[in-house]
Amino acid sequence: MLQRLKPPMLRLIKWLRPTRERVSASTVATERSGTSLRKRSAKPCRVYTPRMDADGNPIARTEERKPKKKVACLIGYCGTGYQGMQLNPGCKTIEGELFGAFVKAGAISQDNADDLKKSGFMRAARTDKGVHAAGNVISLKMIIEDPELLSKVNEELPEQIKVWGIERTNKSFDCRKMCSSRVYEYLIPSYAFLPPKPTSRLGQLIEEGKMEFPGSTREDPVGYQWWSDLSDAVAAAGVTAADLAAIQEHAGENPMGENGLTEVGALAKKVRGIENGARRAFRIDADKLNLFRTALQNFVGPHNFHNYTLGKHFKDPSANRYMKSLSVSEPFVIDGTEWLSVKIHGQSFMLHQIRKMISMSSMVVRTGCPLDRITEAFEQAKINIPKAPALGLLLEQPVYEAYNAKLETFGYEPITFERHAKEMDAFKMKYIYDKIYNEEVKENVFWAFYNFIDHYVSEDDTFAFFTAKGINKDQKVNVKEIVIPNESNANIEE
Incomplete structure (x- = not known):
């Protein structure tokens, strides 16, 4: 029979026959020890450990075991x-x-x-x-x-x-x-783009920068007219310069006295009411909205985000992240306050990255400094970018573009939120957006954040890089996180 086979087939049969030369030394040792190869290679059996009660006695199964x-x-x-x-x-x-x-x-x-x-x-x-x-x-x-x-x-x-x-x-x-990428949403009131108060420390630094580097920053006549109108409204309400000085002098003190609000406390409440009304009435103009949209495009693509998180050095490879797209909605009004919705789509994010991106882009718009200050922060020099409030941040959805194709080959449905979009929109409006809007109206979270930044005083003028003075690459920066009063430490593992 073997003689009838063609030479190639004979060679194959000879090769398949076990010979002493093809048996490994470990196999020979196993055979000599009397242990079969099947037993030697078998995986150890998993030992079932029953649940125990408080006395250490096994708890019997009370239900039929069902497939998972x-x-x-x-x-x-x-x-x-x-x-x-x-x-x-x-x-x-x-x-x-x-x-x-x-x-x-x-x-x-x-x-x-x-x-x-x-x-x-x-x-x-x-x-x-x-x-x-x-x-x-x-x-x-x-x-x-x-x-x-x-x-x-x-x-x-x-x-x-x-x-x-x-x-x-x-x-x-x-x-x-x-997960291929993630989409986040950030809600921000449009009044966040008003320029710093001219008498604040940051307002003073902006003017100093204009004198030192004339023509290097943008003017904001609409924003500064808003501050002038607010000053007129406060004066028209009977609040004098002396009253404002008294409010400033007693800032941070308990406004309550034995018989209710103190005189200064009542004045401060009156001024806050006027300011709150003016902020709620503010509407962003088309030029400033387009400027914000343009600023956000500086984040698109691969960049080194070491300045947009905590504890990362410029040479740390993990600081490199890829942003796929950033977009801004048309303004919409909720209970008298105008809002913008920012969508950020990126492959992955680091701690506080989105909040620092929002802070940086909004600050370059409101201070008038060059938009490329955003990209300069991708370079080696270390700067201290504050975190925008956590209040406006929410996870929109994880995206499984690459893996969905694989799932479909296995006969499974793709992992997507598209078919649930209508339900999700209704849920967001009732349980998420309303919570954000109501808390902002009640606590003035965004105003507190930007007001803190504008009035922040330090020996090195920490936020001077938001002015025409730019980033001082030779200056040693204290990158310790600046804690903003009443600010939540909430974050997303991005």
Whole structure:
């Protein structure tokens, strides 16, 4: 039979026959020891450890063991009242609410109800105290045989947390690692682009810069006319220069006396009311809006963002990030205040990066300094960029462009928020936007931030780089974070 075969086939048969030369030394040693190769290469068996009660006795299973499947849960939430997203024993968190709802709805068994790790839980982005997300993604193994699972989970959740959808994925899916990019939204009132008060320290530095470097900054006649009109309105209300001096002298003191507001406290309240009304009535003009849009385009592309975060050096490779796009909406008015919505789409972000980007771009617009001050901050010189308020920041959604193509080859639906857009918009308006608008009206968060920056006094004039004087590349900068009074430390793991 073998003689009838062609020479190539004979050579193949000879090659496939085991010979002593082809057996490795380790294999020979294994054979001599009497241990089979199958036993030698077998993986150790996983030992089942039963749950124990308080007395150390095994707890018997009370339910039938059901198959689990890897899924991606598309979620949204208002972070107000929560100590962040990530599960933290003893604290009220978004993940704690979600995990509890999954258990109650039967998506996670009682045997796995005591530990997120047992379900392979992972989040696409972690948000801290008070921060919102219109869209976020978590991945885990769940029992999904119940066709009413989504509605049952949402019934167990508070109104300010929603699960938009539950999508099947392949076993290796990790919502954090597989995320191609992320989209964030930042809401900012248009009055934030008013120039610094002329008598503030930053206002004085701007004038000094104009004299030292004439023609290097932009004029803002509309903005300074607003300050002049405000001064006239205060004077028309009967507040004198002496009254304003008294308010300044007693700033920071308790305005309450034994019989209610002190005289100075009452004056300060009166002036604040006039200022608040003027800010709410401000409307940004087309030129300034276009200037802000142009400023934001300086962030698009790959850049070194070491100055736009904390604890990063210029030569640190991890400081390099890629921004895909930045856009600004048309102005819209909510309860008398005009707002802008900024969308930031980037591959990845660092701590406080978005808040510092918003701060930098808004400051170059309101101070009149060259827009390329933004790109100069990508260079080696270290500067101290303040963080814009956390109030306006929310995670819009993670994006899975690259991985969705792979999921489709496996027969799974793509991970996208598009089909939930209508529900998400209604949710954002009711539970997120309204919270932001109401807090700004109540606390004047943005005004407090910019007012603090404008009046900040230091030996090295920390914020002089926002003027015609520019960045002093030879100056040693104290990069310690400047703490703004009443400012939340909330952030997003970007």
